[in-house]
Amino acid sequence: MSRSKPTIDDVARVAGVSRATASRVINNAPGASGPLRARVREAVAELGYRPNEAARALASGRPRVVDVIAVSCNLPGGWLGSNPYYSRVLAGMMPLLEGTGAQLRVHALSHETAAETLDEIAAGVTLGAVLSDITPPLAARFHRLCRRVVSLVPTAATVPAMVADNIGGAYTAVTQLHRLGRRRIAAIHGPAISTCAADRRIGHLRAVQRLGLAEISADGAFTREGGYHALQRLLELHPDLDAVFVACDLMAAGVVQALTAGGRRVPEDVSVIGFDDSVAAVCANPPLTTMRLPVEEMAAAAVRLLLHGDVPPGHRELFPAELVLRHSTGRLTAA
Amino acid sequence: MSRSKPTIDDVARVAGVSRATASRVINNAPGASGPLRARVREAVAELGYRPNEAARALASGRPRVVDVIAVSCNLPGGWLGSNPYYSRVLAGMMPLLEGTGAQLRVHALSHETAAETLDEIAAGVTLGAVLSDITPPLAARFHRLCRRVVSLVPTAATVPAMVADNIGGAYTAVTQLHRLGRRRIAAIHGPAISTCAADRRIGHLRAVQRLGLAEISADGAFTREGGYHALQRLLELHPDLDAVFVACDLMAAGVVQALTAGGRRVPEDVSVIGFDDSVAAVCANPPLTTMRLPVEEMAAAAVRLLLHGDVPPGHRELFPAELVLRHSTGRLTAA
DNA sequence: GCTTCCTGTGAGAGCGCTCTCGCCCGTATC
DNA sequence: GATACGGGCGAGAGCGCTCTCACAGGAAGC
Numbered sequence A, B: 001m002s003r004s005k006p007t008i009d010d011v012a013r014v015a016g017v018s019r020a021t022a023s024r025v026i027n028n029a030p031g032a033s034g035p036l037r038a039r040v041r042e043a044v045a046e047l048g049y050r051p052n053e054a055a056r057a058l059a060s061g062r063p064r065v066v067d068v069i070a071v072s073c074n075l076p077g078g079w080l081g082s083n084p085y086y087s088r089v090l091a092g093m094m095p096l097l098e099g100t101g102a103q104l105r106v107h108a109l110s111h112e113t114a115a116e117t118l119d120e121i122a123a124g125v126t127l128g129a130v131l132s133d134i135t136p137p138l139a140a141r142f143h144r145l146c147r148r149v150v151s152l153v154p155t156a157a158t159v160p161a162m163v164a165d166n167i168g169g170a171y172t173a174v175t176q177l178h179r180l181g182r183r184r185i186a187a188i189h190g191p192a193i194s195t196c197a198a199d200r201r202i203g204h205l206r207a208v209q210r211l212g213l214a215e216i217s218a219d220g221a222f223t224r225e226g227g228y229h230a231l232q233r234l235l236e237l238h239p240d241l242d243a244v245f246v247a248c249d250l251m252a253a254g255v256v257q258a259l260t261a262g263g264r265r266v267p268e269d270v271s272v273i274g275f276d277d278s279v280a281a282v283c284a285n286p287p288l289t290t291m292r293l294p295v296e297e298m299a300a301a302a303v304r305l306l307l308h309g310d311v312p313p314g315h316r317e318l319f320p321a322e323l324v325l326r327h328s329t330g331r332l333t334a335a
Numbered sequence C: 001g002c003t004t005c006c007t008g009t010g011a012g013a014g015c016g017c018t019c020t021c022g023c024c025c026g027t028a029t030c
Numbered sequence D: 001g002a003t004a005c006g007g008g009c010g011a012g013a014g015c016g017c018t019c020t021c022a023c024a025g026g027a028a029g030c
Helices: A008-015 A019-026 A034-047 A053-060 A078-082 A085-100 A111-123 A136-145 A166-179 A195-211 A224-237 A249-261 A279-283 A295-308 B008-015 B019-026 B034-047 B053-060 B078-082 B085-100 B111-123 B136-145 B166-179 B195-211 B224-237 B249-261 B279-283 B295-308
Strands: A065-071 A103-109 A128-133 A149-151 A161-164 A185-189 A216-219 A243-246 A271-276 A289-292 A316-319 A322-324 B065-071 B103-109 B128-133 B149-151 B161-164 B185-189 B216-219 B243-246 B271-276 B289-292 B316-319 B322-324
Touching: A008 A019, A008 A034, A019 A034, A053 B053, A065 A085, A065 A111, A065 A295, A085 A103, A085 A128, A085 A295, A085 B085, A085 B103, A103 A111, A103 B085, A111 A136, A128 A136, A128 A295, A136 A149, A149 A161, A149 A295, A161 A166, A161 A295, A166 A185, A166 A195, A166 A243, A166 A271, A166 A289, A166 A322, A185 A195, A185 A224, A185 A249, A216 A224, A224 A243, A224 A249, A243 A249, A249 A271, A249 A279, A249 B279, A271 A279, A279 B249, A279 B279, A295 A316, B008 B019, B008 B034, B019 B034, B065 B085, B065 B111, B065 B295, B085 B103, B085 B128, B085 B295, B103 B111, B111 B136, B128 B136, B128 B295, B136 B149, B149 B161, B149 B295, B161 B166, B161 B295, B166 B185, B166 B195, B166 B243, B166 B271, B166 B289, B166 B322, B185 B195, B185 B224, B185 B249, B216 B224, B224 B243, B224 B249, B243 B249, B249 B271, B249 B279, B271 B279, B295 B316
Parallel strands: A065 A103, A065 A128, A128 A149, A161 A316, A185 A216, A185 A243, A243 A271, A271 A289, B065 B103, B065 B128, B128 B149, B161 B316, B185 B216, B185 B243, B243 B271, B271 B289
Antiparallel strands: A103 B103, A289 A322, B289 B322
16 A cells, blocks of 8 residues: 555556465566466566565575775876766676676775775675776675686786786887887886786887897886876987887876977877777877777676686786787888 | 574563663664663664665655656766766765765656656655756656656746756856857757747856847757757858857867867867866867856755655756856857 | 662564575476 | 376575664663
């Protein structure tokens, strides 16, 4: 009689079956057949019944939530706000979740509160967690508490991960600059705390050694300002540089601005290549040649793994970075 | 004995109290005192007890989830992936939620599936929903089903909203161009389906009429490419334009690129002003003067309202857009 | 010394669902 | 015709928690 939401018992009563049968029909489970199925469905439609997720979770113990966790390795807060990376992660996960009825819970944690909140998530019911940004120690700790985790950043070896080939990407980028005839190639790296940044640094170093180039580099904190100032410092020490490999697009946008401000033309005087293929790359002027990471695909693969079942510890898939040619490196044929 | 998670009964047993008292202590409810509180807390710590959220939600009927809903008004999927707006929304909400134990659920819906999923959310338990992007009809429908909603975009009048002053912002932007001495001011608008775009169009029109300027405009779909091509069309028809008001930064970045490609200097020949103060504004070269929307503040205000209690229908707060001066309009003193 | 009124505590009834178990009945088997 | 089997269905026991209510025991008032 009350205006409160119909429960499965109401459905069962209206359909003239037991609650168990109603449940079977609602969950598409076997063991109910033909006419009863139809009657139950009819009752559901008539009452506008929607299962109560909390009760389901409690009774079944089977969670229907996927957690996305970001512990900003960088600027507190600022990083999340200014970086479209997370949007790409979410966009990659959403379509897979749509059919399953699983929901997406987002946690943006600061370093101070991270450990406590991670424990809480691990203790709770979750289909699994996707770590979109985290430090190796925190990731390892979380993995110890909750086996159903996939990281999107290179991290502790035990933690299953869908990672981009940052090393290979950086190597490719530097090689590309070399192919264009550039020989005074500088690099602007990200903060050491980020494992992505560390990998890109490794890739750059390998390429430099392989190609027999001088190692010229500066650090830039993954921000536009960081890139701008790093390039200014670099330009003072090495006024003859003719190319810059920048560890992220945001910094690269700053680099292009600094080059323009310093009277250098891009790409005629200096070639610039970024990393990530983010909005920053597209919005820079000239638009940036960059290494595209298949973030959506990685996120989707992570969700697929979690949805599918157990996540083997140490499982690791490498996603190649792809060179996206735009104007900041000039024409490829000029090589 | 089992390795399974401790329940509140375990805590009660270890502490030597009843389940009710344990619950009181855990929830900081009154009615338990002094030594018992200490004993319970001790037991909690000893067992590593964490309350089961599902059971809590079921027993109390009090939801601890805030939903963020985006029904992309624009490109299916592409919008979410490339727009840092959502990251800003999430960043604004996160700090408020951290203390409350409430969690954030994210839904990125396509137009096709939106209605069904919205019904589901409305029927479920939620502290409330924040609509970060939606069409008025869908918003109105959702509001009818679930009173606890706050929209971040201007929408149906009944739906409570924390909205940016898009009309005023656009008006300010055009006025600013006028103050710089520009008289052939063009506008590039967003898609009509977006209420934000519609409001910015209104603001532009008002300013143009007020200032006695010619109305020159084109449409650009809120994408960089859209901005690029819109400007090319505009330039063909009005080669003498000396300023462009662009309804979003992403398009504005494209505009700057098109101007550069067309041999115009920014800001010497043409001033450009964007909207949103997104990464795109900062990464463009030259960096864009733009209208900053306090997205984080709006999102935070929305959460505060939901957390606080009932949301009065029709409640509306207007957040002013703030002019952020960068290089794309030249020096203000040159006015 | 009796009633009255607190305040602190515990017992126990659900919240809405899932899932195991056993019953019933129809069919196959001897 | 008796026994065995199996599939469809319902009864009912939880899942882990919250919250109402009854009760015990001490302080206060007459």
